[in-house]
Amino acid sequence: MEQSTPRAKIVQNFPAYGVSWSPSGGDTGKLLAPDDVFGDSEGSWDGVESEGGIALLKLRQGSKTQVSQATAGLSGLTTQCHVPHQSPRAQRAGDSVRRQLTLAAAAGIKAVIFYSDNLHFLEFNPGQDRDLLPTTSVDGSEADLLLQDLAAGPVVIHVDLEVRLVRTETFNIIATTPGVTSTHLIGAHLDSVPSGPGINDNASGVAVLLETALKRAGDRRNPWRFCWWGGEEAGAQGSSRFVRELQASGGIDRIKGYVNLDMAASPNHVISVYGNDQGLEGLYTEYFQDSQQPWVREDVSVGSDHRPFMAAGIAVAGLGTWGPHQVKTDEEHALFGGTAGEPYDPNYHSSQDDLANVSWSALATCAAATYAANRAVTE
Structure with missing residues (x-):
C-alpha cells in the first residue's frame, strides 16, 4: 500500500492480511473517511463522493468475531507475510466488520483500510470472506498520519493486495x-x-x-x-x-x-x-x-x-x-x-x-x- 499524494511514502510496514485480492495492477483512489469514522450506519456515506475511493475506517473494539483455521497469506508492494494460526491482537471478520465492508462496497468504495488504537493487522478466512472488499490495516500511529494528511487536502492511495495459500516447511x-x-x-x-x-x-x-x-x-x-x-x-x-x-x-x-x-x-x-x-x-x-x-x-x-x-x-x-x-x-x-x-x-x-x-x-x-x-x- 502506497501513498502518492500529498507525498510519496509506504504507509504499510506491518503484516497485511486481506480478504480478497485486488484487480490486476491494484486500485488507486482518493482516501476517504466518513464523519462517523466507523462507516457502519446506513447514512455513513451520504453526501460523500465515494465512488472509486479508498476508505479509512476505525474498527469497533469488542466486535463479534469468528475463528478461522486458515493459513492464508498476502503479499503487498513491499512485504510477503502469512496469516498465523490464532494470532493475538488480530480481529477476524465478524458481523460488525462485515457491515462496515458491505456498506462501503454499496457506496462504491474499492478497498478498505482499517485502524484502531491497538490494531496491527486484520485476519480473514479467504474461503469464507472472499465476497468482501480488498481490505488491509494500519496501526493507530499510521492512521493518525493519514488523517492529518487528509485534513490538509486530498490524499491518493494505491492498494495492491494479493492472497496466497502457502505451506511453510521450516525448523528451529x-x-x-x-x-x-x-x-x-x-x-x-x-x-x-x-x-x-x-x-x-x-x-x-x-x-x-x-x-x-x-x-x-x-x-x-x-x-x-x-x-x-x-x-x-x-x-x-x-x-x-x-x-x-x-x-x-x-x-x-x-x-x-x-x-x-x-x-x-x-x-x-x-x-x-x-x-x-x-x-x-x-x-x-x-x-x-x-x-x-x-x-x-x-x-x-x-x-x-x-x-x-x-x-x-x-x-x-x-x-x-x-x-x-x-x-x-x-x-x-x-x-x-x-x-x-x-x-x-x-x-x-x-x-x-x-x-x-x-x-x-x-x-x-x-x-x-x-x-x-x-x-x-x-x-
Missing part, C-alpha cells in the same frame, strides 16, 4: 545447558524474505544471539535456553509451534520470560526496547542507564517471534534498532545521530539488506547489552 535450533531446567528463553529468527539476503533482518539478531550463547557456554548454571527460529517471515511459524508443544507438554508453566532479538543493526538506527514486563525490559534498560547509552521505548507489537509467547501469557521483552515512529525524529537524531526524516532501515525486506548496509556500532551495542542482560538472570 534450540540450545540448552545440560542438566539445567531453563526458565528463560531468548531467540532470533533465521529466515529472510525471498526479495533479500536479510542481513539486518535478521542475520544481525542471529549473530547477537550466537555471540551471547558462545560467551555463556562455560556457565553450567545458565538458566537461558537459546532459540533460533524458522518461519518468522511466514507468520512466526517456528516459535508458534514451539509454544504449542510447550503447552501440550505442560512445560509452559516453567517459562518466566522470553527475550526477542530482531533487526539489531539498522543503518539509521535507534536502540529500542519493547515488552510487556518491566522487569524483563529492565534487563536492558538498567544496562543502558548504567553505561549511559541512549535508548527509546517501543510499544510491543505482534510483528515477531515474541507474539506466541505473549499470547500464552509469558512475559516478553525485545531489542531492536528501529523506533516508535515510521522515520527517525529530530529528537532521535539528537540522541543517536543518523538522518532525521528517513526510515531506520531504508533497505528493509529488499535486495539491499546486505553487509554493506548495516550499522556495526549498533550491532556491537546490542551484543554487549544482550550479554549483560543474559548474565543478569540467575537461578
Whole structure:
C-alpha cells in the first residue's frame, strides 16, 4: 500500500492480511473517511463522493468475531507475510466488520483500510470472506498520519493486495545447558524474505544471539535456553509451534520470560526496547542507564517471534534498532545521530539488506547489552 499524494511514502510496514485480492495492477483512489469514522450506519456515506475511493475506517473494539483455521497469506508492494494460526491482537471478520465492508462496497468504495488504537493487522478466512472488499490495516500511529494528511487536502492511495495459500516447511535450533531446567528463553529468527539476503533482518539478531550463547557456554548454571527460529517471515511459524508443544507438554508453566532479538543493526538506527514486563525490559534498560547509552521505548507489537509467547501469557521483552515512529525524529537524531526524516532501515525486506548496509556500532551495542542482560538472570 502506497501513498502518492500529498507525498510519496509506504504507509504499510506491518503484516497485511486481506480478504480478497485486488484487480490486476491494484486500485488507486482518493482516501476517504466518513464523519462517523466507523462507516457502519446506513447514512455513513451520504453526501460523500465515494465512488472509486479508498476508505479509512476505525474498527469497533469488542466486535463479534469468528475463528478461522486458515493459513492464508498476502503479499503487498513491499512485504510477503502469512496469516498465523490464532494470532493475538488480530480481529477476524465478524458481523460488525462485515457491515462496515458491505456498506462501503454499496457506496462504491474499492478497498478498505482499517485502524484502531491497538490494531496491527486484520485476519480473514479467504474461503469464507472472499465476497468482501480488498481490505488491509494500519496501526493507530499510521492512521493518525493519514488523517492529518487528509485534513490538509486530498490524499491518493494505491492498494495492491494479493492472497496466497502457502505451506511453510521450516525448523528451529534450540540450545540448552545440560542438566539445567531453563526458565528463560531468548531467540532470533533465521529466515529472510525471498526479495533479500536479510542481513539486518535478521542475520544481525542471529549473530547477537550466537555471540551471547558462545560467551555463556562455560556457565553450567545458565538458566537461558537459546532459540533460533524458522518461519518468522511466514507468520512466526517456528516459535508458534514451539509454544504449542510447550503447552501440550505442560512445560509452559516453567517459562518466566522470553527475550526477542530482531533487526539489531539498522543503518539509521535507534536502540529500542519493547515488552510487556518491566522487569524483563529492565534487563536492558538498567544496562543502558548504567553505561549511559541512549535508548527509546517501543510499544510491543505482534510483528515477531515474541507474539506466541505473549499470547500464552509469558512475559516478553525485545531489542531492536528501529523506533516508535515510521522515520527517525529530530529528537532521535539528537540522541543517536543518523538522518532525521528517513526510515531506520531504508533497505528493509529488499535486495539491499546486505553487509554493506548495516550499522556495526549498533550491532556491537546490542551484543554487549544482550550479554549483560543474559548474565543478569540467575537461578
